[in-house]
Amino acid sequence: MVTSTLVISMAVVAVLGVFLMQSIATSVLKSRELAAVEESRANIATASGYLAPQSAEVADASPEGGSGGQAANPVDAAVSALTERSGGRYDVVVFNEGGIGDGRASGKIDYTSIPARLRLKVQGSEEGVLFTQSVTLRYLGTKSPESGLAIGGRVNGTYEIYHLFPLDAEETTLLAVQRVLIGVGVALVLLLAAIAYLVTRQVVTPVRLARQAAERLAAGRLEERLKVRGEDDLARLATSFNEMASNLAVKIHQLEELSQVQRQFVSDVSHELRTPLTTVRMAADLLYESREDFDPAAARSAELMQNQLERFESMLADLLEISRYDAGAATLDVESVDMRDVVLRAVGDSEALAERQATRFELRLPSEHCMAEVDSRRVERILRNLLFNAIEHGEGRDIVVTLGADRDAVAVAVRDHGVGLKPGEENLVFDRFWRGDPSRARTIGGTGLGLAISREDAMLHGGWLQAWGSPGEGTQFRLSLPRLAGSDLRGSPLPLVPPEVEIRRAWRGHVTPVMSPAVAEVGARSLENADAGGFDVD
Incomplete structure (x- = not known):
């Protein structure tokens, strides 16, 4: 705003300054020209008495060049009279077209100061008509040329008389006026810039304070409020902002309470269900072991109950684990392990399920030890969830498990060649209870919390769990962990794609x-x- 005001002000002041300067210069020079013309007319009237024809005849008849006290040469007499009349304020040049004597000039003015074009106009004009032209005045000697005004006219038919007026006083006046205009223009521009700055600050400062308050509010400081001053639009904006912040704080508090109640409910229910589940489990195990003594229908029921109890126990374990993360009670039991052994144990736990789905694992493990400080129980659980997910969506094709490491990190990639992921689903797969295709029937089962728990386990290690997928090309999940517990993870030794x-x-x-x-x-x-x-x- 200040810059725009400054630029526009400079342009306006420059245009106005040029216009005023031209107007003042024109007025000063016009006044000087009018005064010079009047002065020239009076001088021509004076000079006409000295340049009368009878004066010339008397001068020719006098052998000594003079008669009765009159100057021998009327041109010299006229120049002397006009010089005395001018008082040195301007110079006069007189020419005799009839050849009676040479031109005469007052002071040290050079004849070449009179342009030839002006002389031609004067010579071809009638008596009493004056011609004006701007010229450069030149002087004999060391005086430098200067601007001037030449006014010429005819006298008594054969004489030309020119008045040469210097314009140094007018130039000095115009230069002083120009300096004043420049100074006033600069002061005016600075004043306008200062006014624009003050006005802009009155508008920008409240907006800046509102922005800072909004940033603090976005950072979680829900108690942030704006000060309300006056009743203008900015005051109304501050009032609306405060009301919004208050409503937002109330809603967030309500959601936090609701979330806390839900978490507490899940945790309590999960813990309370363990006691009856243990009793039911004992009874189900007894029935399952004695199923050979039952009729086929009862034996099948015992097997179904056993399978569903295992699934229910898995769901309950997932709910308990996610409630620990919600409560911030999850901890790591870190030890230095060979990641190859962790991968092999996870694959071994998944082989039975892979055989039922006609899926084969392809392992790409390094030949050397791959040590890392991790919680092996949680990492194995991550890998089992990834392998179960790959078996579920791999369409019976081979699953590639790759282990890589560098100086700072280790990574495990699980690649299937199944249905893949649609664009934008790479992050949704880690949401709780999310399913990519709800119409697709599950063949393995599960709670829908496996990948969510796996991401929490990876983040607890300070690592990453990322997904890539493309329709028809399958998916790949990459687990990246720092080799030293507590260190920052800057990159992964395996590509995600x-x-x-x-x-x-x-x-x-x-x-x-x-x-x-x-x-x-x-x-x-x-x-x-x-x-x-x-x-x-x-």
Whole structure:
């Protein structure tokens, strides 16, 4: 605002200054010209008495060049009279067109100061007509040239008389006026900028305070309020902001209380259910062990009850675990372990389920020890959840489990070749009870909390649990953990997008100058066959 005001003010002041300067200069020069013309007319009337024809005849008849006290040369007499009349304020030049004597000039004015064009106008004009022209006055000697005004006219038919008025006084006046205008313009621009700054601050300061208050409110300081001054629009804005903040604080407090009640309810119910569940479990185990003595229908019922009790226990364990995270009671039992052993144990726990789904694991583990400080129980649970999810959505195809490590981190990637994820579902998969396709029947079961608990376990380690997926290309989950407990994780040793997918996309989307389209198509089909056959394309 201040910059715009400053620029516009400078432009306006500059235009007005130029206009005023031109008007003042025109007025001063016009006044000077009118005064000079009147002075010239009076001088011409005086000079006409000295330049009369009879004066010239008397001068010619006098052998000594003079008669009766009159000057021998009327031009000299006229110049002397006019010089005395001017008082040195201007110079006079007189020419005799009839050849009687040479031109005479007062002072040290140079004849060349009179332009030839002006002389031609005077010579071709009638007596009593004056011509004006701006000229540069030149002087004999060391005096420098200066601007001036030349006024010429004819006298007694054969004489030319020119008055040369210097304009140094007018130039000095105009220069002083110009300086005053520049000073006033600069002062006016600065004054307008200062006024704009003060006015802008009156508007910007409340807006800036509102922005800062909004930032603090967004950061969780719900007690933040704005001071209300006056009754203008900014005061109304502050009042509306305070009302919004108060309503927001009340709503957040209500939601926190509701969330706390829900968490407490889940925790209490989960704990209370363990006691009857233990009793039911004991009875179910007794029936399950004696099922061979029952009739087929009762034996099948005992097996179904056993399976559903195992599922119910798993759901109850998940609910208890998520309630611990909600209550902030989850802790780590850190130890230095070989991540290869952790991966192998998780795969071993998942092999029975994989066999029922006709799924095979492909392990890509490093040949050297891969040590890391982790809670092995929680990491195994993360990997089991990832493997169960891959078996559930892998469409019976092979699942690739890759372990990688660098100096600061370790990572495990679980890759399936199933239905994949739609764009935007990479983060939704970690939400509680979220399902990608609600119409798709579950074949394994579960609470819908497995991936949510896995992400909480990864974050408790200071690590990442990320997902990638594409329809028709499957999914890949990557668990990245720091090798030293408590250290910051800056990167992952494994890529989130499978390398074969990147190669396939690059192969299909880009043909190098030395690669023909046919070769590119063969390469893409080879990659597809490699994926379908389950062998390594590296």
